[in-house]
Amino acid sequence: MPHTATLKAPVLASLIVLAAGSAHAEMSPQDLARLGKDLTPVGAETAGNKDGSIPAWTGGLTKPPAGHDPAKGFVDPFAADQPLYVITGANADQYKDKLAPGQIALLKRYPTYKMKVYPTRRSAALPQKEYDVIKAEAGAAKLAEGGNGVQNISATAVPFPMPKAGVEPIWNHIMHYRGGTYQRYGTEFPVHTNGNFTPLRRTEWYARASELGNPEPNRLSYYLNLVTAPSSIAGEAILSHDPLDQVKESRLAWTYNPGQRRVLRAPSVSYDSPGTGTDGLRTMDDYDGFNGAPDRFDWKLVGKKEMIIPYNNYKLTDKGLKYGSIIKEGHVDQDLVRYELHRVWVVQATVKSGFRHLYAKRDFFIDEDSWIIAHKDQYDGRGELWRVHEFFLIQDYDQVMPHYAGNVQYDLQARRYLVHQLTNEEKPTKYGMNYELSRFSPDSLRRISN
Template identity: 60%
Template sequence: MKSSKIKQLAVSLAVLGSGLAMQAHAADFSKLGASLTPVGAEKAGNAEGTIPEWKGGISKPPAGFSPSKGYLDPFASEKPILTISAANMAEHKDKLAPGQMEMMKRYPTYKMNVYPTQRTAAFRADVYKYAKDEAANIKLAEGGNGIVNLKKSNVPFPIPTEGVQVIWNHIMRDLGGSITRHSADFPVQTNGSFTVGKRTETISYASYMDDPEPNRIFYYLNQTTAPANAAGEVALVHEPLDQVKEPRLAWQYNPGQRRVIRAPELAYDSPGIGADGLRTNDDFNAYNGAPDRYNWKLVGKKEMYVGYNNYKLTSKALKYGDIVKPNHMNPDHLRYELHRVWVVEGTLKPGARHIYSKRVFYVDEDSWAILHGDQYDARGGLWRVREVFGVQLYDAPTFGPAGEVIYDLQARRYLVNALTNEEKPIEFGKKYSTADFSTAALRRMGR
C-alpha cells in the first residue's frame, strides 16, 4: 500500500513536472521569429510535407495589381488535389469538423475542393515588433475578461496556454491598422432566393491611433446602404478591452426618428442587424465581444481542411447569384487547404445566458483568425455551422475574409457576409482620430 502511494506520488510529480516544463517552453518568447513565426505559429511544415514551411507569407501586391480590378490570384493555375463529399468524408474525418460532415450528410451537393496548402498569411512589421516586445509582460485580467499591460500589440498571447488567450488573439488580430470595407450580406431562403443588403464598415484599432481613449481595442462604424427600407441606419461601437469593467459602448442612428440613441443591446446573443434572425451580434466576424459568458477550454492543435486563399471568391467577374445557391454556397468558387488550427471549446458558464450552450472554434495558427465554428443549442444539438473563407489581403498586408457564411441547420437557411464582388475596393491604413467615431460624426453620417 505504501509502495503504491509512493508510485502514485511519483507519477503525479512527473505529470506536474511535465506540465511545468510545457509552461516554461511556452513562455520562451525568444522562439518568436525563430522556430516560431513572429505571431507564434510553428514555422516548420508537417512531417508528411502536406503543410509547408512558413517563409514570410505574401506581404506585397503582385505586379499588375489594381484595387479597382480586384485581387490577382497567385494560385490561379492550381487544380484541386482532392474533393471531399459525403461519399468519402469518412476517410478524412480526422481533418474535418463535425459541422462540415453534417453539411455533407444533409446536402449531397455540398463538397470541399482541397488545393495545395500555401501559407500566405503576413502582417505589417509593427505587428511583428509589438507581438514580441510586449509578450512577456502581457497578462490576462482576473477571470480572463481583459488584458493587462497591453500597449500596441495585436497578438497579446503569441504562445497561448489557455483557451481564452486564443480567443483574445482572434479578437485583437490586426486588419491593416484601419479598414473601410464596402460589402454585401444577406439571408438566403431555402429556394436560394435573397435580397442583397449592403454596408460600409470602418474599423480603426486603438493601437493605430494617436489619441485613443483608455481601455479600447478599436472603434467601429457601420452604415447600411441597402436595401432601401434600411438605408441610412448607422451603428457606432467603442470596443473596450475589458467589457466586464466597462461594457461595450454602442449607439445607433435611426433615420426614421432622425436621432442618435444608445444601443446597449448590440452585444452577446441579441439578433444581428440585417441577419433575419440567423446570427447573434457576437457571431459577427466569427466571434467578437466580451468572452465572459463562456469557459474556454484549449483542446489543442490539429490539422484541418479550412477555407484559405480564396482569391477566386473575391473575383469581380462573379455576381452574387453565381456564389449563392439553394442550401449552401457554390462550392466551385471555394478553396480549402490543409492547415494547423487551434481548437477552442467554449461552454456556457452556469447561470450565464446565451442561445448557444457551446461553441467550438478552429483558429488558424498563422493569422489567429477563426476559420470554422460549430455552435450548439441549449439541448446540446449542433445548430449553426460557421465557415470563413480566408484570403491574404496583400495590399494591407493582413489576413481577412473573402466571405463568410452561417448555415442554420434548424431553419435550413443560411446567411452570407463580407462579399465584396460587386462593391468598391477595400481601403486600408487611413489615420483616424476619436472625433471620427463620436456621436456627432454618427449624426452627420445619418443625415
C-alpha cells in the same frame, strides 16, 4: 501540452482543458526568443508536418503578383494549383479526422456540397512593424480577471503567441491586425431555401485605438456601421467602442434610427442579440467570428490539430463575379471555394452556470498562422448542432495581412444560410484612413445617416 502537440483523434477528444480564469504565466525570455525561429513571429510552428502535406512557413505572401489591380479584385497567385482530391458526402468518413462535425453535416445534408482540397500554401504574413510590437509586448500581456480583457499592452495584434488558457486564442483573434484603420463597403444577406436573397449593403469605419493620435484610455478599437440598402432600413447605424480590459469597462454602443432621428445607448449591441437585417440567422457576437466580451462562457483549450479549412480564396474576390453566381440553393458555389490542410487551435466555449446565451456550446477552429477563426460549430440548448460558420481566408498582399474574402453561416435547422462580407459588387476597401476621434463620437451617427 507541448506547443507542437497535435490532435489525431476526433476534434473534441481533449488532450488538455484549461479554463479562461486560469492563472496565466507571462512569457519568459526563453519563450520570446523562440518567436521568429522554431515559432513564426506570431507563434505558429515554423516547421511543416511529418509527411510534408503542410509545408514550413517561409515568410508568407508579402507582395502583389504581377498584374494585380485592386479594382478588379485580387489576382490569384496560386491559380495554377490543381485540387489534390475532392471530399463529398460519399467519402467524408474517409477524412473525418481532418474535418469538423459541421463540415461533415454539410457534406451529408447537401448532395451538391463538396470540398475541393488544394496544396497547402502558408501565405499568412504581417508587416515587420507588427512583428516587432508582438515581441515587445507579448512578454507582459496578461488576462484581466476571468479572462475578460487583456492588460499590460497597447498595440499588439497577438498578445498570446503561446496560449495557455482557452480564452487566449480568442483574444488573439479579436485583436488580429486589420490594417490599422479602414473604410469598407460590404454586403450581408440571408438566403432563402430557394436561393433567393436581397443584399443588405453597409459602409463600415474601423480604427485600432493605437492608430489614433488621441484615443481614450482602455480602448482596443472603434467601429461605425451604416446600412445603405435596402431602402426599408437604410440609414440605420451602429457605433461601438470596445475596451481592452472589460473588467474595468464594458462595451459602449449607440444606435441611430432614421425614422425616430434619435441616437440611443444600445447595450443590446452585444452577445446573442440578433444582427441587423439577418432574419435572426446570426447573433451580434457572431460578427467576425467572435467579438465582444467573452464573460458568458467557460473557455477550454482543447489543443491543436490538422484540419481542412477554407484558405487562399482569391477566386471569391473576383470583381467580375456577381452575387447571383456565388449564391446557390442550399449553399454557396463550392467550385469557388478553395480548401487546404492547416494546423488550427481548437477552443470550446460552454455557457457558464447562471448565464444565458442562444448557443449553449461553440467550437472554434483558429488558424495557427493568422489567429483568425477559420471555422465554427455552434450548438443549441439540447446539444444539437445548429449553425456552421465557414470563413474564406485570404492573404491581403496589398496590406500584408490575413483577411477574409467573405464568410457564410449555415443554419441546419432553418435550412437557410447567411452570407457576409462579400465585396464583389462593391467599391474597394480604403485603408490607412487618417481618422480623428470625433469620427467615432455618438454625434457622427446623425451626420453619416443624413
